[in-house]
Amino acid sequence: MxxxxxxxxxxxxxxxxxxxxxxxxxxxxxxxxxxxxxxxxxxxxxxxxxxxxxxxxxxxxxxxxxxxxxxxxxxxxxxxxxxxxxxxxxxxxxxxxxxxxxxxxxxxxxxxxxxxxxxxxxxxxxxxxxxxxxxxxxxxxxxxxxxxxxxxxxxxxxxxxxxxxxxxxxxxxxxxxxxxxxxxxxxxxxxxxxxxxxxxxxxxxxxxxxxxxxxxxxxxxxxxxxxxxxxxxxxxxxxxxxxxxxxxxxxxxxxxxxxxxxxxxxxxxxxxxxxxxxxxxxxxxxxxxxxxxxxxxxxxxxxxxxxxxxxxxxxxxxxxxxxxxxxxxxxxxxxxxxxxxxxxxxxxxxxxxxxxxxxLGLFERPVPEAGPGPGAARELGVLGERIARASVTLLVHEGGALPLSRAARRIAVLGPNADSVAQQIGDYTAPQRPGDGVTVLEGIRAAAGPDTEVVCARGCELVGDDVSRVAEAARLAAGADVAVLVLGGSSARTPDTAFEANGAAVTVAGAPSGMTCGEGVDLADLSLPPAQRALLAAVSATGTPVVVVLVQGRPHALPEFEAPVRAVLSAWYPGPQGGRAVAQVLFGDAEPRGRLPVSVPRSAAHLPVFYHGKDHRYRGYVDQRATPRYAFGHGLSYTSVEYGAPRLSRTRVSVDAPRLTCRVAVRNTGARPADETVQLYVRRLSGGATWPRVRELRGFARLRLAPGERADAVFEVDAETLASVGRDLRLVVEPGAVELETGPASDRTRGVRLEITDSESNET
Missing domain, CATH: 3.20.20.300 (Glycoside hydrolase, family 3, N-terminal domain)
Structure with a gap:
């Protein structure tokens, strides 16, 4: 039966x-x-x-x-x-x-x-x-x-x-x-x-x-x-x-x-x-x-x-x-x-x-078949390192301090984040096996020339104001050709960390904690902790060229540096292999191509600093500039790049058929390859259902340019590019005038006007 x-x-x-x-x-x-x-x-x-x-x-x-x-x-x-x-x-x-x-x-x-x-x-x-x-x-x-x-x-x-x-x-x-x-x-x-x-x-x-x-x-x-x-x-x-x-x-x-x-x-x-x-x-x-x-x-x-x-x-x-x-x-x-x-x-x-x-097919296959082996894990590790390398963002570069020279006699690698895998892998991370990963110190030692001595000192703890070890670090910096100062934050949890019922870290003002970031670890003051600032000042005062690497999970506030700093890079918790990725960028084996996904404030008192606030023509504070220290989209390279003005295939479209092409010429005017992220922004000039934002990112394209090479970044502009939230809170293309802006960052753009009309018959 x-x-x-x-x-x-x-x-x-x-x-x-x-x-x-x-x-x-x-x-x-x-x-x-x-x-x-x-x-x-x-x-x-x-x-x-x-x-x-x-x-x-x-x-x-x-x-x-x-x-x-x-x-x-x-x-x-x-x-x-x-x-x-x-x-x-x-x-x-x-x-x-x-x-x-x-x-x-x-x-x-x-x-x-x-x-x-x-x-x-x-x-x-x-x-x-x-x-x-x-x-x-x-x-x-x-x-x-x-x-x-x-x-x-x-x-x-x-x-x-x-x-x-x-x-x-x-x-x-x-x-x-x-x-x-x-x-x-x-x-x-x-x-x-x-x-x-x-x-x-x-x-x-x-x-x-x-x-x-x-x-x-x-x-x-x-x-x-x-x-x-x-x-x-x-x-x-x-x-x-x-x-x-x-x-x-x-x-x-x-x-x-x-x-x-x-x-x-x-x-x-x-x-x-x-x-x-x-x-x-x-x-x-x-x-x-x-x-x-x-x-x-x-x-x-x-x-x-x-x-x-x-x-x-x-x-x-x-x-x-x-x-x-x-x-x-x-x-x-x-x-x-x-x-x-x-x-x-x-x-x-x-x-x-x-x-x-x-x-998901669970009724037929509740138990998975054999999955990928060690080779897949190695391939994924390589992808992780590629992300780390591509994310390193050069914020400041003066005097040609970078790339580091492999002919350097001595490099001093200093700071609380210089030699810690745990402090470069972020929150929500499982325990790592001892010896896994590459710290920034280890990455620099592996990448340096055979005759280069790499010396290291922690200098200070990640948090607090204990400066007892700053003098030792400054002494090492004084005898070096360059000092790489690795500062920033950490989301590393320890067995001593207390937790809420949902797993968030329990932090109390004034209580000692090695965490400066992560779930439950919010800051009132975004500046680097006092001991880190003291270390930076002491090392810079030696006269040795200083390169700062910020290993961090949030943008720390960066005021004008009181002491000379030749270069500043941000490495957003780059993972276990992040030290090698940072070293490859420092020595020029990879071009810095990261671009800021956030604006960097001058201090917590300047918040909010996100780039696309409402355009009320606010004049700023009386006592300080209201602009961010570094704007959304910012990121430098080891070469120089020149942008032309954006060019439109048409300067008038209708709400029914808002299609056109925007091109911008980009030329590498330096001596090294360029890996450029060209950004497209829309800025409303008139019309619309609500007060416009200063500008809004609506596209980006990557160009790889050899020295002297020129190429166009091409953006296909359509309804999705030009749409905004209408009066009924639905996305709609609204009539009016907008400016399409292109450039290397949100604060360095050039624009061209585009008219959006009510009917298709008005297109030209």
Missing amino acids: TVAVPRYRDPAAPVPERVRDLLGRMTLAEKVGQLNQRMYGWHAYERTPDGHRLTDAFRAEVAAFDGMGALYGLQRADAWSGVGFGEGLDARDGALTAAAVQRHVVDGTRLGIPVLLVEEMPHGHQALDGTVLPVNLAAGATWDPELYADAVAGAAAELRARGAHVALVSALDLVRDPRWGRSEECFAEDPYLAARMTEALVAGARRAGVAVVLKHFAGQGATVGGRNSAATELGHRELHEIHLAAARAGVAAGAAGVMAAYNEFDGVPCVANRYLLTGLLREEWGFDGVVMADGTAIDRLVRLTGDPVSAAAMALDAGCDLSLWDDCFPRLGEAVDRGLVSGRALDAAVARVLTLKFR
């Missing part, structure tokens, strides 16, 4: 039919289980003398709902989870344990629904022996989405080979206030650049068969005072003009989910904000993916509702599908029984989670 296969088990059936069939077979408890991600993944296994086994706690969690929707962080390793090499999962054990999880859930439950294995992939899979990439701010500094997409594809392949299916990646937040400790997780201060990098992120992950959940929706980078998870004062227009561009791009590129942010919008927490999660995301944008809560965010709603069942109902009704570590969401069954939320709303959320599982 032939037993009929349930429709949901038929791989040839359309996904909507499989979902409907499975939903119809589920109990209320099973449905609620699919919406929960309550367990920390590292509590699901334990080490035994024979390897790893699933814990009783994991088995009980599965039994409670006869299934499990998602399991977060099975392979996460860091100071917060307490997972290290002694008890954690390496690549082989990770794949085996993931397979054991799936077998237990599929074989041991009534319906056999596979579990989503969700992992952090902020800059590489956050797991033991996962390849660590430079942080997002470094990726943004490359202005190279294609390179970033390749690296993401490699990281996602590593994640998938270890049995995971969903990657959580920060992409939607913008650096509106660099005092915010999570600035390193942002691509840029600019919505256009962030949108292009987000598209690349989604595309790269999808190449490896990994679903991406984009963090955080929406406006988290706009918190007041740069304080983590604090209030926002966003209006609807700024939300749409600035904070939704990356989310729109990511959704259009095929993101599987978004994570609701901690902050509120218009006074309503994002995880309970129906306007954001349903009205905008689902109804207006047509998004059919999963909305995930941020860690314990639903539990915070109890302050509004008074009880956990009502909090769960509030989040579900708003459009949240999947919890993260919350105690409230497991009580959704009670919410249905009490009439606080409808069974239909519950089914809709469950359907979205099941749809993702079907789309």
Whole structure:
């Protein structure tokens, strides 16, 4: 007798039919289980003398709902989870344990629904022996989405080979206030650049068969005072003009989910904000993916509702599908029984989670096949180093101090970030094996000439005002041909770091901490700490040429240097191989091609300094200049480059057919190759629904020019280039006059006027 296969088990059936069939077979408890991600993944296994086994706690969690929707962080390793090499999962054990999880859930439950294995992939899979990439701010500094997409594809392949299916990646937040400790997780201060990098992120992950959940929706980078998870004062227009561009791009590129942010919008927490999660995301944008809560965010709603069942109902009704570590969401069954939320709303959320599982092919392949081997890891490491090299940004260059000479007699490498891999890899990073990575000191020693002596001194600690070792460092600098001073910040967590329930670092004003950046580490003062400033002054006073390298996760405020500095480079947490990448740029083996994805302020008192503020013709402060120290898009090279004026194929277009070509001639007038990022900005001169912004990035192109070579950067201008947020908060091309500007940075542009008319008949 032939037993009929349930429709949901038929791989040839359309996904909507499989979902409907499975939903119809589920109990209320099973449905609620699919919406929960309550367990920390590292509590699901334990080490035994024979390897790893699933814990009783994991088995009980599965039994409670006869299934499990998602399991977060099975392979996460860091100071917060307490997972290290002694008890954690390496690549082989990770794949085996993931397979054991799936077998237990599929074989041991009534319906056999596979579990989503969700992992952090902020800059590489956050797991033991996962390849660590430079942080997002470094990726943004490359202005190279294609390179970033390749690296993401490699990281996602590593994640998938270890049995995971969903990657959580920060992409939607913008650096509106660099005092915010999570600035390193942002691509840029600019919505256009962030949108292009987000598209690349989604595309790269999808190449490896990994679903991406984009963090955080929406406006988290706009918190007041740069304080983590604090209030926002966003209006609807700024939300749409600035904070939704990356989310729109990511959704259009095929993101599987978004994570609701901690902050509120218009006074309503994002995880309970129906306007954001349903009205905008689902109804207006047509998004059919999963909305995930941020860690314990639903539990915070109890302050509004008074009880956990009502909090769960509030989040579900708003459009949240999947919890993260919350105690409230497991009580959704009670919410249905009490009439606080409808069974239909519950089914809709469950359907979205099941749809993702079907789309990922988990019912047919819950356990991954053998993944990429060591060769793929080496290739990904090379891509990470390429990102690091491309992100190094030359801010100051005077007197031809760079490239460094291999004929130098002695080079002094000084500073608290000179010889630390931990301080160049950023937050959300798993423990590294001893000896892995290349520090800046090690990179310089390897790159220097055979007769060059490289001497080193720490000089001072990363934070504080202890200057007891400054004199020793200055003495070494005085006897050197050049001093490379490696300063900046660190997001390195230690076993002594205290944590919030959601993993954010706990920091208290005045308490000693080696962290100056990272989640929960917000600064009031953006300047370098006192001891670092004293070290810089003492070394510069020796008269030895000084090159400053800033290893950092946020733009530190840089006033006018009181002492002479020949060159300043920014290396945004460049990853384990970042020291070699920095050395290659210092010695001229690679041209500096990074461009600032953020504006660098003169001090915290000058904030905000993002380049695309509203154009109210503000005159600035009386006592100080209001401009940034270095503008968005800025970045120098070892050669000189000359830009012509932009040339348009037409100077008048209609709102119905706004198509034209913009060209700009760029010539390398120096003696070294140029790797130039040509930038296109739009500046509204008249018309429009709202007060215009100073200028807005709408395109960029990369040119490689030999000495003396001239080439055109070509931009195809269309509706997407010229669109702005109209009165109804939708993107529209509005009539009026704009200026198309091109140049090497936002503060060095040349423009040409373009008229946008109401009707096509007026085009010329």
